[in-house]
Amino acid sequence: MITYASQKRREPLERARPSAIVPRLLATALLVIGTVIAAGGAWLAMLGGSLYYAIGGLAVAFSAILLWRGHRLAGPLYAAFLLATLVWALREAGADGWALAPRLLGPAVFGLGFALPGVRRWTGGAARAPVLAAITLILVQAGVGLFGSPATVDPSAAARSPLRLVTAAAGAEWPAWGGTNAGQRFSTLDQITPANVAGLEPAWTYHTGVRQAGVKSPLQTTPLMVGDTLYLCAQTNIVIALDADTGKERWRFDPKIDATGASPVTTCRGVAFHRVPGAADCPERIITATFNARLIALDAGTGRPCPSFGKSGFVDLAAGLGPVDKGFYYISSAPTIVRGNIVLGGWVADNQSTDEPSGVIRAFDAATGAFAWAWDMGRPDAHGEPAPGQHYTRSTPNSWAPMAADEALGMVYVPTGNATPDHWGGARSAAAERFGSAVVALDAANGALRWSFQTAHHDLWDYDVASQPTLIDVPAGGAMVPALAQATKRGELFLLDRRTGKPIAPVEERAAPPRPTVQGDWTAPTQPFSAGMPSFAGPRLTEQDMWGLTPIDQLWCRIRFRELRYDGPATAPATDEALIYPGIGGGMNWGGVSVDPERGLMIVNSIHYGTIAQLVPRAETDRRLAAAAGQMHDFALPQPQKGAPYGILLTGLVSPLNVPCNQPPFGRISAIDLRTRTLAWSRPIGSARDSGPLGIASGLPLPMGMPMFGGSLVTRSGLTFIGATQERAFRAFDTRTGRELWRTSLPAGGQANPMTYRSPKTGRQFVLIAAGGHVMLQSPLGDEIIAYALPATHGN
Numbered sequence: 001m002i003t004y005a006s007q008k009r010r011e012p013l014e015r016a017r018p019s020a021i022v023p024r025l026l027a028t029a030l031l032v033i034g035t036v037i038a039a040g041g042a043w044l045a046m047l048g049g050s051l052y053y054a055i056g057g058l059a060v061a062f063s064a065i066l067l068w069r070g071h072r073l074a075g076p077l078y079a080a081f082l083l084a085t086l087v088w089a090l091r092e093a094g095a096d097g098w099a100l101a102p103r104l105l106g107p108a109v110f111g112l113g114f115a116l117p118g119v120r121r122w123t124g125g126a127a128r129a130p131v132l133a134a135i136t137l138i139l140v141q142a143g144v145g146l147f148g149s150p151a152t153v154d155p156s157a158a159a160r161s162p163l164r165l166v167t168a169a170a171g172a173e174w175p176a177w178g179g180t181n182a183g184q185r186f187s188t189l190d191q192i193t194p195a196n197v198a199g200l201e202p203a204w205t206y207h208t209g210v211r212q213a214g215v216k217s218p219l220q221t222t223p224l225m226v227g228d229t230l231y232l233c234a235q236t237n238i239v240i241a242l243d244a245d246t247g248k249e250r251w252r253f254d255p256k257i258d259a260t261g262a263s264p265v266t267t268c269r270g271v272a273f274h275r276v277p278g279a280a281d282c283p284e285r286i287i288t289a290t291f292n293a294r295l296i297a298l299d300a301g302t303g304r305p306c307p308s309f310g311k312s313g314f315v316d317l318a319a320g321l322g323p324v325d326k327g328f329y330y331i332s333s334a335p336t337i338v339r340g341n342i343v344l345g346g347w348v349a350d351n352q353s354t355d356e357p358s359g360v361i362r363a364f365d366a367a368t369g370a371f372a373w374a375w376d377m378g379r380p381d382a383h384g385e386p387a388p389g390q391h392y393t394r395s396t397p398n399s400w401a402p403m404a405a406d407e408a409l410g411m412v413y414v415p416t417g418n419a420t421p422d423h424w425g426g427a428r429s430a431a432a433e434r435f436g437s438a439v440v441a442l443d444a445a446n447g448a449l450r451w452s453f454q455t456a457h458h459d460l461w462d463y464d465v466a467s468q469p470t471l472i473d474v475p476a477g478g479a480m481v482p483a484l485a486q487a488t489k490r491g492e493l494f495l496l497d498r499r500t501g502k503p504i505a506p507v508e509e510r511a512a513p514p515r516p517t518v519q520g521d522w523t524a525p526t527q528p529f530s531a532g533m534p535s536f537a538g539p540r541l542t543e544q545d546m547w548g549l550t551p552i553d554q555l556w557c558r559i560r561f562r563e564l565r566y567d568g569p570a571t572a573p574a575t576d577e578a579l580i581y582p583g584i585g586g587g588m589n590w591g592g593v594s595v596d597p598e599r600g601l602m603i604v605n606s607i608h609y610g611t612i613a614q615l616v617p618r619a620e621t622d623r624r625l626a627a628a629a630g631q632m633h634d635f636a637l638p639q640p641q642k643g644a645p646y647g648i649l650l651t652g653l654v655s656p657l658n659v660p661c662n663q664p665p666f667g668r669i670s671a672i673d674l675r676t677r678t679l680a681w682s683r684p685i686g687s688a689r690d691s692g693p694l695g696i697a698s699g700l701p702l703p704m705g706m707p708m709f710g711g712s713l714v715t716r717s718g719l720t721f722i723g724a725t726q727e728r729a730f731r732a733f734d735t736r737t738g739r740e741l742w743r744t745s746l747p748a749g750g751q752a753n754p755m756t757y758r759s760p761k762t763g764r765q766f767v768l769i770a771a772g773g774h775v776m777l778q779s780p781l782g783d784e785i786i787a788y789a790l791p792a793t794h795g796n
Helices: 004-046 052-069 074-093 097-115 117-122 128-143 430-435 551-563 618-627
Strands: 201-207 224-226 229-233 239-243 249-253 272-275 284-289 294-299 314-316 336-338 341-344 361-365 371-375 404-406 411-415 438-443 449-454 470-476 479-487 493-497 507-511 526-530 578-580 594-596 601-607 611-617 646-652 667-673 678-684 712-715 719-722 729-734 740-745 755-758 765-771 784-789
Touching: 004 052, 004 097, 004 117, 004 551, 052 074, 052 551, 074 097, 074 128, 097 117, 097 128, 097 551, 224 272, 224 755, 239 284, 272 336, 336 404, 404 470, 430 438, 430 449, 470 594, 493 526, 594 712, 601 712, 611 618, 618 646, 712 755
Parallel strands: none
Antiparallel strands: 201 784, 224 229, 229 239, 239 249, 272 284, 284 294, 294 314, 336 341, 341 361, 361 371, 404 411, 411 438, 438 449, 470 479, 479 493, 507 526, 578 611, 594 601, 601 667, 611 646, 667 678, 712 719, 719 729, 729 740, 755 765, 765 784
């Protein structure tokens, strides 16, 4: 029997129960978060890291316990935590919006939770302090910019007078992969200007129809334009000719290539064009090379193989290489044609073996396909083909990047990689040590060595020179000097006299860090640094540079960083986990740099993320690979490096949410003033619109600065065009100031260098890019070639 009195005694308790639900949910969340952060913080502190997380996590956990009990001190304790967090965050990150965001916003959101009516009643109204503290954190974040790292601009850059360097630029046509063999990616066209670029619209779209089942190869081609026709190649080495006005296909040649092999990504970045006056057939021809090591000449008008070239249009590039396993040698870049010779190197499989095909550089007569010369660094004085039964020197550094050439000087400039395997160098020859990861100048007529300059000594990082050398004339010592600019994955940009290879901008040899003992290998005592040009390597990383979308994954990244061996630039792999920064993708990759010779500006786009490298002992490597037979391209497995005492395991420095651990920006675009060799401007490029945690697109146009592959294009009118970024976008910038003037969305990432041309039929200027995507950038693969132009009624 329940009396009235007993009912009255229970009513306050019954009324209190519903009001406990919200505060106890908040308390539970804070307790879980605080406990995780405190435990992780203790681990970080034991690794020598910041004490903030251990102390802050405990403060959050105690605040949660007090909140569960309805204690009035819960709010003030959490407020004190927030204010301490603000002081700590500003000391670590300063006024960088992206750096502050994970430090401030997550804790502030929970501070606002104290404003909920149920929480206020539960704590007796003592919620004002954490709410005010949370609002303070949010206002500070907003005050420095909600997100983003500001662009830096030299205020005098826009007012400087033109430099007007002498140059052989692309004009109405785009006859070579880099515009010309100088690789400046500069066009004299000026119909599209900073004033009207916002009016650009798609003029036509062409689908190559090449989508490879099971192969993760992107379309990265940069077409040529000669006469009224565009010429391009797809990732299966299909060559296509298009009407330059309409994008309508004129012909297609399919060499029937099986693209499976040692590389998870195969590509064809371009073809070459050549005229043969007086030829019996194919007076104008397209030169291409394939994944199965064939050099092909096609009639530019019909797409048919040229009977007078090689054997019915084909030359076997496997000749003289010795044993070549399927997919271990192919040509990814457009051949270079200089003084009547087709000059090319070839991609050789990374990290597979100490016995791989040669990185020999060869030249063939552009009219007949006949062998002209070879530069085999293991036989430096022998420029002919190997004798029967012999082969070019095995496992020498290769050249897979585009080359440049100076017709007047009679030199071809060859960017080289490192000898295989990439991350253990104990078996390399003296020639490989000298010419690996270098730019090498060869005589275009006979292949004789003119000079070489090494950008990384005893390269153990896969810092092969991936980008085309860029030939420019620069002011030096009161005169104009013929120069060569070489961008590198290391983030260093070297400026050399292209006649001699001597540095124009000073180069310093700086001590390289030691590493733990590695069987049969060693490290170079010094590495070259370009002291006279801006560096794009980024500052040396610290724990404070680790980032995350939330405090928890930021803490995870800080712990991960502390677990790694990182001694700054040139931290070499060993059997522990070492951090390579810049990562093996750069720095600067194959997109290279662009030059506006009239304004004296060089445009550089650079990547900022890290790679974790670990040498895995031979027996363990073989065991793991045998257990995963048939999974050649599984990056969770070590790569074999057969013949070496170790395999190599390579992973990205990313959080559990698959976001880079170093703080944004992950990609930048910058301009160098070639008068002063200083930065004219620099800014992040790319937003988070098409990326996010676990590969899920956020849809947020936050200016994060994204990873990228691909390069830029500059025009006389003062525009810089670039796709490249993980965001599926194509942009135009004011070359003088770096201000973004135009942006359009692409159906897939624009991981290709753009080009431009003028139609001889209509006079319209077109800007074109391949939207091929890239699986490594979490961009879906595409097959579109898209041309943009001003509306036809614009008065062209």
